[in-house]
Amino acid sequence: MIPGSYEQILEMISKNTNLSVDEVERQIEAKRAKLSGLISKEGAAQIVASELGISFDKQKMKISELLTGMKKISIVGKIIKINRVIEYNKNGRQGKIGSFNLADDSANIRVVLWDTNHIELIEKGTIKEGDSVEIEGGDVRNGEIHLSAFAELKKTDVTFEKIQETPVTHEKNISEIVVNENVVLRSFIVQIFGPNFFFVCPECNKKVASENTCSEHGTVVPNKKAIVNFILDDGSSTIRCTLFDEQIRKLATDAELESSETFMAKRDELLGKEFIIEGNARKSNFSGETELIANALHEVNLDELVKKLEA
Numbered sequence: 001m002i003p004g005s006y007e008q009i010l011e012m013i014s015k016n017t018n019l020s021v022d023e024v025e026r027q028i029e030a031k032r033a034k035l036s037g038l039i040s041k042e043g044a045a046q047i048v049a050s051e052l053g054i055s056f057d058k059q060k061m062k063i064s065e066l067l068t069g070m071k072k073i074s075i076v077g078k079i080i081k082i083n084r085v086i087e088y089n090k091n092g093r094q095g096k097i098g099s100f101n102l103a104d105d106s107a108n109i110r111v112v113l114w115d116t117n118h119i120e121l122i123e124k125g126t127i128k129e130g131d132s133v134e135i136e137g138g139d140v141r142n143g144e145i146h147l148s149a150f151a152e153l154k155k156t157d158v159t160f161e162k163i164q165e166t167p168v169t170h171e172k173n174i175s176e177i178v179v180n181e182n183v184v185l186r187s188f189i190v191q192i193f194g195p196n197f198f199f200v201c202p203e204c205n206k207k208v209a210s211e212n213t214c215s216e217h218g219t220v221v222p223n224k225k226a227i228v229n230f231i232l233d234d235g236s237s238t239i240r241c242t243l244f245d246e247q248i249r250k251l252a253t254d255a256e257l258e259s260s261e262t263f264m265a266k267r268d269e270l271l272g273k274e275f276i277i278e279g280n281a282r283k284s285n286f287s288g289e290t291e292l293i294a295n296a297l298h299e300v301n302l303d304e305l306v307k308k309l310e311a
Helices: 006-015 021-034 041-051 116-123 254-258 260-270 302-310
Strands: 073-082 086-090 093-103 108-113 132-141 144-147 152-155 169-171 182-200 223-233 238-244 274-283 290-299
Touching (some): 006 021, 073 108, 093 116, 108 116, 182 260
Parallel strands (some): 108 144
Antiparallel strands (some): 073 093, 086 093, 093 108, 132 144, 182 223, 223 238, 274 290
């Protein structure tokens, strides 16, 4: 996840100029107004930074300082996970995509590799989990660092006493969510769809074919999993939220899920309730809209909320 925020880029521009944060923000709003509001605050901030002669090119940055839209960033971090290289064949084009998760002491982020030379560094074990690497010329897109053939990726001797391995989560309104962020929302359930069911291999937890066959383990006795979709509303906007089996079981029993009649009663009970939901924001392949994949939720406890506000 990339936790950078609009407020951070305001401070970065102010720090590199003699302008106050308020003056920088006025320039950003003026730029948005000139463009008829067709650009985000973050995008307008990038333009204002460029017009003020501020470049992040070659400037070493922390992962927490990165913002979607930044170009030619320079960063150092430690590889905490190398992901499987994916081969694709789309519209007559073949290729590979590599990726790894990079962390420093401020946050962590996914790095996506498009160049075959960079991907070979993973495939040949030249860079591996636990190595520190330096990136020059990466672009930040949708909360990830993307490396083209013009970017540089190399090992470095820089060491880290501590790194942020767990995802950094931010409390946000729905209207503020950015793709690939890990967020915490306080919102109401206003619609419920499902449940739907699918089957997974008991060994690897991958989805199995209709013949109960797993691509890795052959014929298996699959486990049945549930999926439910919500529409959440926090007053700022709405978002579709997907809840998978483990979290669903915190809200409904097996008997309630299996019977449409009993689930209708459970649905009526849940509609209008307020929850704290933690999850990852993703772009839906189907609708193209931002949606939330929930990994934890609990009902709002008013007594705890009052104590928190008082503190």
